[in-house]
Amino acid sequence: MDATEALGARFETWQQFEFDESRCAVRGLLDRIGDRWSMLLLCALAAGPRRFSALARLVPDISKRMLTQTLRILEADGLVHREVRPTVPPSVTYSLTPLGRSFTVPLLGLIDWAEAHFAQVVEARERRAAAA
Numbered sequence: 001m002d003a004t005e006a007l008g009a010r011f012e013t014w015q016q017f018e019f020d021e022s023r024c025a026v027r028g029l030l031d032r033i034g035d036r037w038s039m040l041l042l043c044a045l046a047a048g049p050r051r052f053s054a055l056a057r058l059v060p061d062i063s064k065r066m067l068t069q070t071l072r073i074l075e076a077d078g079l080v081h082r083e084v085r086p087t088v089p090p091s092v093t094y095s096l097t098p099l100g101r102s103f104t105v106p107l108l109g110l111i112d113w114a115e116a117h118f119a120q121v122v123e124a125r126e127r128r129a130a131a132a
Helices: 003-016 025-033 038-046 052-058 064-076 098-102 104-131
Strands: 080-085 091-096
Touching: 003 025, 025 038, 038 052, 038 064, 038 080, 038 091, 038 098, 038 104, 052 064, 052 091, 064 080, 091 098, 098 104
Parallel strands: none
Antiparallel strands: 080 091
């Protein structure tokens, strides 16, 4: 079975679960880590632990509210560790957990694919826009 067939078979399995996020990996996890900000933050943390303000600078178009919310979700999912040091003001550092580090391999594969095919996708978008 090639990758395309395997993916189709997985989709059928997810349908059996009725896409219930408590039993379906796509709805229960991939929806959350595949959002607009999670992958960027995981990439930023792959370089090493970062403070909140450093993450805000590294991803300048994310609002502080969305940065906070995304970090909380990644922490709740066990991908990110939040360490608070009792200083004045408190110093908060974020880092990848072992589970978060294990996600860097498939994430890098996705990034490699995106970089290799970005020009083709842009061309397809431009063709579509020209035809419309």
